[in-house]
Amino acid sequence: MSPTDRYRRPADLPPRIPVFPLRGAILLPRATLPLNVFEPRYLEMLDDVMAGDRLIGIIQPAAADVGEFEESPLESVVLRNVGCVGRVTSYQETDHERRMITLTGIMRYDVLDEAVTDLPYRVMSVSYDRYASDLSEGLGEEQVDRTNLLRVLRSYLDANKLEADWPAIQRASSEFLINALCVMSPYGPEEKQALLEAQDLKRRADVLVALAEMELASSGNSGSTLQ
Template sequence: MTFTDQYRSTEDLPGTIPVFPLAGAILLPRGQLPLNIFEPRYLKMVDDALRGERIIGMVQPDGDDAILASQMPDRSPPLCGVGCAGRVTSFAETGDGRVVITLTGISRFRTGNELTAMTPYRQFEVSWDEYADDLIAGFEQDAVSREKLLEILKEYLDTHGLQADWRAIRLSSNETLVNSLCTISPYGPREKQALLEAKTLEDRNQMLIALTEQALRELSPGDATVQ
């Protein structure tokens, strides 16, 4: 049993959470996201989370202007309406004042009202009910077109001269494979948000395949073999 298995229903999750706005970074249920924390406001957020429920919400800023504004401590730019919460499952301090944490994804959420908080980081009321199925490990993963994903992954890696641990890939569940590839994919904030908001795991898989096919076509428009 993992730490995130304790969340069996939406009632096990808090109604308000701290959020970490970060463009181009998404977390997905049971996926892992390493974070290097160095800004004072987010160091305080991590410290408070460790003293409390250990839950932090990852949310992307909504739009290019919001991405720029999110880097300024005195600004509160608009955020995307859907994020994913994770539990801090590893924590390490560095010698230069930073902390390195790993968030393990629990469930997506929809943001509600922002709290008028005294903390330097932002906190929101959130709703989990829309994504209650996220709490079920491997939900509908048998519907995933795994072979098609592996075909396009191999083509992408070969095209870029990259290697992969195919033994680990073969041993991965469909959920782990799709969500891990989405998290580390090189696509932009809008594409990452679309992957996050995909209704089902197979919807996310098909979107990832389509994005990768498009990337290959743009790389070699005259030679692309993707059908």
């Protein structure tokens, strides 16, 4: 059984979750996000979730005044309205009070309000109702223009002189490929949020392709002649 198979409906997830605000980071269903946890407040959060349901919500800060390199903002910073909850599927203690973890995405959520607690980290009341389709693996894959997605991906990799395991990419399901690329992509917070909030897999793929094509065009590269 995969880490997400135990969640078959929104009611299987808790209505209140601890959140890890990270600028420029998103999570999507069945994609993975590696994290290096070292701040004391988030080490305590991690201890708590590992003793419980192992669930953490990833969410971006919304405030424009968050510093460029301030990935994890202060308590007072306003957060986005949409995030994604994930389950800790890999956990490793390292030296110097650090934890290396991997989150596997389960489903997106809307933030309803912030819970008042004595905890050093933030806890949100959330609703999963709009994203019930996130629990259906592979939903909408047949509507994705996979040929164009792979064409643009190859163009992007070539333009940036990046290596990739192309046979593995070709074997990957469209859902896994799209969601993993969105999580790993180097785009800014606004672009990342647009990828997260895309209504379905096809629209997410369309946004991903559009962003890559805009970057290729701005750099003077074009994938239109690639086979």
